[in-house]
Amino acid sequence: MKIIVCIKQVPDTAEVKINPETGTLIREGVPSIINPFDLHALEAGLQIKEKAGGTVTVLTMGPPQAETALREAVAMGADEAVLLSDRAFAGSDTWATSYTLSKAIQKIGADVIICGKQAIDGDTAQVGPETAEFLNIPHISYVRKIEAVAPDAIKVQRMMDEGYDLVESSTPVLFTVVKELNEPRLPSLKGKMTAKKAEIKKWGMSDIQADENNLGLKGSPTQVKNIFTPEARSDRKMLEGTPDEQVEALLQELRGLKCL
Amino acid sequence: MSVIVNPEKCQGCEECLSSCPFEAIVMKEGKAYINEYCESCMACISVCPEGAIIEVESEKTGGTDTGAYKGVWVFAEQRGGKVASVAYELLGIGRTLADDRNTDLSAILFGASDAAAQELIRWGADKVYLGKHEILESFNDEPYAQLLSSLIKEHKPEIVLAGATPIGRSFLPRVAARLRTGLTADCTSLEIDKDTGNLLQVRPAFGGNIMATILCPHTRPQMSTVRPRVMKRGQYNVERSGEIREVKTEGLASRTKVLETVKEVSDIAVNLQEADIIVSGGRGLGDPKGFKLIEELAELFGGAVGSSRAAVDSGWIPYRHQVGQTGKTVCPKIYIACGISGAVQHLVGMQSSDIIIAINKNPEAPIFNVATYGIVGDLHEIVPLLIKRIREMKGGQ
Ligand SMILES: Cc1cc2nc3c(=O)[nH]c(=O)nc-3n(C[C@H](O)[C@H](O)[C@H](O)COP(=O)(O)OP(=O)(O)OC[C@H]3O[C@@H](n4cnc5c(N)ncnc54)[C@H](O)[C@@H]3O)c2cc1C
Ligand SMILES: Nc1ncnc2c1ncn2[C@@H]1O[C@H](COP(=O)(O)O)[C@@H](O)[C@H]1O
Secondary structure (H helix, E strand, O other): OEEEEEOOEEEOHHHOEEEOOOOEEEOOOOOEEEOHHHHHHHHHHHHHHHHHOOEEEEEEEOOHHHHHHHHHHHHHOOOEEEEEOOHHHOOOOHHHHHHHHHHHHHHHOOOEEEEEOOOOOOOOOOHHHHHHHHHOOOEEEEEEEEEEEEOOEEEEEEEEOOEEEEEEEEOOEEEEEOHHHOOOOOOOHHHHHHHHHOOEEEEOHHHHOOOHHHOOOOOOOOEEEEEEOOOOOOOOEEOOOOHHHHHHHHHHHHHHOOOO | OEEEEOOOOOOOOOOOHHHOOOOOEEEEOOEEEEOOOOOOOOOOOOOOOOOOEEEEOOOOOOOOOHHHOOOEEEEEOEEOOEEOHHHHHHHHHHHHHHHHHOOOEEEEEEOOOHHHHHHHHHOOOOEEEEEOOHHHOOOOHHHHHHHHHHHHHHHOOOEEEEEOOOOHHHHHHHHHHHHOOOEEEEEOEEEEOOOOOOEEEEEEEHHHOEEEEEEOOOOOOEEEEEOOOOOOOOOOOOOOOOEEEEOOOOOOOOOEEEEEEEEOOOHHHHHHHHOOEEEEEOHHHOOOOHHHHHHHHHHHHOOEEEEOHHHHHOOOOOHHHEEOOOOEOOOOOEEEEEOOOOOHHHHOOOOOOOEEEEEEOOOOOOHHHHOOEEEEOOHHHHHHHHHHHHHHHHHOO
16 A cells, blocks of 8 residues: 655744734744644554555655655654655645645555645645545545545545545545544654654656646746734724623623614 | 845845745845745735835736636535535625626535525525536535536636535535636635726635735636635525526546435534524633533523633533634624633634624733623623623513
């Protein structure tokens, strides 16, 4: 079983703060981490390998420093790591990212491709399904339990709004995973040693035979027009006075709006 | 557009470094340099005191003839034949967009009945494209993507909206990939740009820390997903008439198969999303007993109980009560937040409520930014008083 896990290096959004004057993000001291959902994807890949045999390749597209994320994944147990890095990939939206990843996946070859549900910086949850479409293979989103893995078919639980669907798919298949699926392991000491020495394959545009027009900013149908911070509501009323007065004022307002 | 630094003007002051949300600006030999992380968000341009950062036109390839595309489409998802309420909300905003563009609003319905299609017309659709085929009854990504893509190719709508649900978020990306067009996830506001006629799609990014306006200027259709409960439903009119058009469903195939659909709805989850009034508690409650107060107040209002993630993580209340990015998105008439700081991840789940009442002892708490009524005070004082007074009023009736 050849397994590819797509991981992304992201800023830890829990640590991100806003500069109230400029309305921009303060990135200083914000650590870069492996997208939390992708750790669950990696864990899923490692568990499938342990049961069914095979190899796990971790794949990321990003700047050279994303190598750190790949080494972490190797420390957790991944066998191989590929970094897609090229100036031509700059400014990719989900369309161009998925195109690029699919080109690399074609080169590596895989029976099962696993992505996280979404990346916490963009929160789009689009790269997994779009990649599957580029590869012309089926996909299943929001996998919360893997019920069975055979060489030619897998059976999983797909999380839905009101419960779950039991879904079966032929292979090759791509799926995206939610946190409920598993508990990611920690890197072992041995794993960390291996990771230090591991060879990271570095591929650029020409290594994956990509069409330049589909890459980066040029290949991206969407554009970020601007970014801003949410503003305070203009109709806000602060209710002043003693607690009694505040409560009274609130009841007054609610009565006025016929809410009571 | 792409953003570059003019090295001749750059003085190396490093002002721009922290303005970049994507960590895309680095210093090279004393000058700022924009690397492959750049998303062209333009945040750095205004920060540079030298005006050294500029945007340059990048040549675009593969653009579509945007003028050939007309009409607004709403994908109306169904589960077990029942149309999801998000479809009616999308028809609300869809109607507005269609009117602004002076065009028609159509709904796309797969695997449901004529009666369900009729209902979509009453909620504002001019036309319903109805796909009737066994394979469409339960949700599978491939036939859904296949049919929607071919309908889009045939009829060329300029805007396609779908719910940001496990269904819409899963198969719309396939459609976008196939049609070589943009898809913007989880939009919280959609508006037509008066000058260009483009769709301005606003969505939270970085866990809701910032909002971004996304454009899809060169390709069509412009596609967005919208979370349930973010948009308001339009007008319901039993008299409204429209056209139901059954579409060809030949050749649909799926390599995935739904073997079984299992429902696990808890009454509370449903309750939370349908309640007119929600009383929510956060870490400020201090301990699990605090939720007794919250429940009491909710009961008096005939409402439901919500919570922040901090309260759930502390084990004070089960996860199904959680409101926010990783919990439920709610949009009640009144949302009462008690002892909740108002972290962005919480706000994205409740800020479109009609009236927001915030009770917090810290006047600087961000929850007050979205509040309609703010009370700075100790909830252990305020809430019992509120309960007492409402009881008195009810008793006096
Ligand atoms: C990826 C990600 C996803 C997340 N998803 C969610 C989500 O879905 N929902 C969510 O809620 N959070 C979510 N969070 C967590 C979020 O960032 C906050 O940590 C959380 O919302 C804080 O909860 P809180 O407001 O109850 O607690 P705190 O931030 O600790 O705030 C407690 C508030 O209570 C006030 N207070 C204390 N005592 C009193 C008193 N006696 N009377 C009145 N006020 C008092 C304090 O002034 C303070 O403002 C997420 C975080 C991440 C990183
Ligand atoms: N640049 C990238 N490199 C590798 N995998 C990625 C990249 N971007 C997204 N992914 C994968 O796609 C998933 C969804 O990401 P997103 O669509 O950005 O929310 C992530 O959890 C990753 O598994």
